[in-house]
Amino acid sequence: MLKNGVLFLILFSLIGCAQIPVENQDDRDPLQTVNRPVYDFNMDILDSYILRPATVGYVAITPQPVRRGLLNFAENINEPVDGINAALQGKVGNAGVSVARFLINSTVGIFGFFDVASEIGLEQIDEDFGQTLGVWGVDDGAYLMLPAYGPSTARNISGDVIDGFVIPSIALSMPQSFLLFAIKALEARASLIPQEALLNESLDPYIFVKEAYLQRQVYDLYDGNPPLEEEVEDFDEDFLEEL
Template structure:
């Protein structure tokens, strides 16, 4: 990396994303002499639960004060067709990452579909504003390096809850870092010729759009669940396993890849 400005911007970002994975490496499995603790560990895979619940509380505070009001304002002020266009552009920017991971998983047909989507939506679809590819029989699917690692047999590791990003695990943290580093848009937005404010503006738009996409889902969870943290943990794991299995049809939530986190994917375009 020869560009010092780019290095200055990118390295702290990647280091921050890697910190939870390094912390999680310190977790240990309860011994067989403690059957109840062992059973709970294996069921929840959450040995860092006190830390994770603290992070959930932090995240919930940030969400209550900043993210949810911003998402509500975005939904109220910006018309649905405009929000759809913004979302389509963000999704189109993430297509190279999806294509790369399709290739790494040996999914030739899905790779062709992704490549075709990118060409059609970037041209006829006016830089991705309109999703014309779906009308041509090329439906969108999500993919990321966390899923690639899973198909290669890498275990997920202990459950993590990250501020802003939400539920994750060490495998997906590594995936996030890799997807961010291999996404061409990362290098374009962080190039020396781009004003320093632009990456943060794009990031902010993506966060608000993603949060708006799960407004109703998270409101329902917080309103009806006795333990929202546990509900989100369970739902995230189920959803992530579904994504890894590559079922037919579009992603359950086309904005975030999972209805229970921002991110998984907030720093990058996926």
């Protein structure tokens, strides 16, 4: 899906929105008057009419082994990015795992279509530049809801831009980059379908998505072991494991 949401954000900022009730104000979300209309646009238009139908169709017509192979291939392409970020975070062991996974899966795993590395105990370790910035002490910054992109923060969107250019600009053409992005987007949306009831039953879906996203960022930043002072109230680790 599209990543360039700056124009939409500026437009909504110029139009202006109603004041947020005091009980819904959140220091982490100073742009809530902008973020909420963007969230509605994402869910009511883009997801309802484009992403969810495309995901349902993709799941229906693509055999599970093929889907798994395509996702393995896409994730394998990203292993060098994981390794670079692990090294930048001082996690030498994790960097070594990512390099080993890439070499094994690119050869024995036939260009990454088969995750042979996991079968021998080398599990994937997801690291991104947003996490790297967090390890370096950079704060999250404002929570952002971007058109077509979804939830992020000022820090993470900066990290995503860096990660998005590391491999595509070196090894992949634009069509190849788009294909990998589409595969990941479809699989990510498919993984959320079982959680839709939780979202639909929540009192405020916007807040539900925001809290789930911010909790996930803390969880990932601390490799699944966030310190108590960083944990969000009612931190639901089991739910995050399912996302």
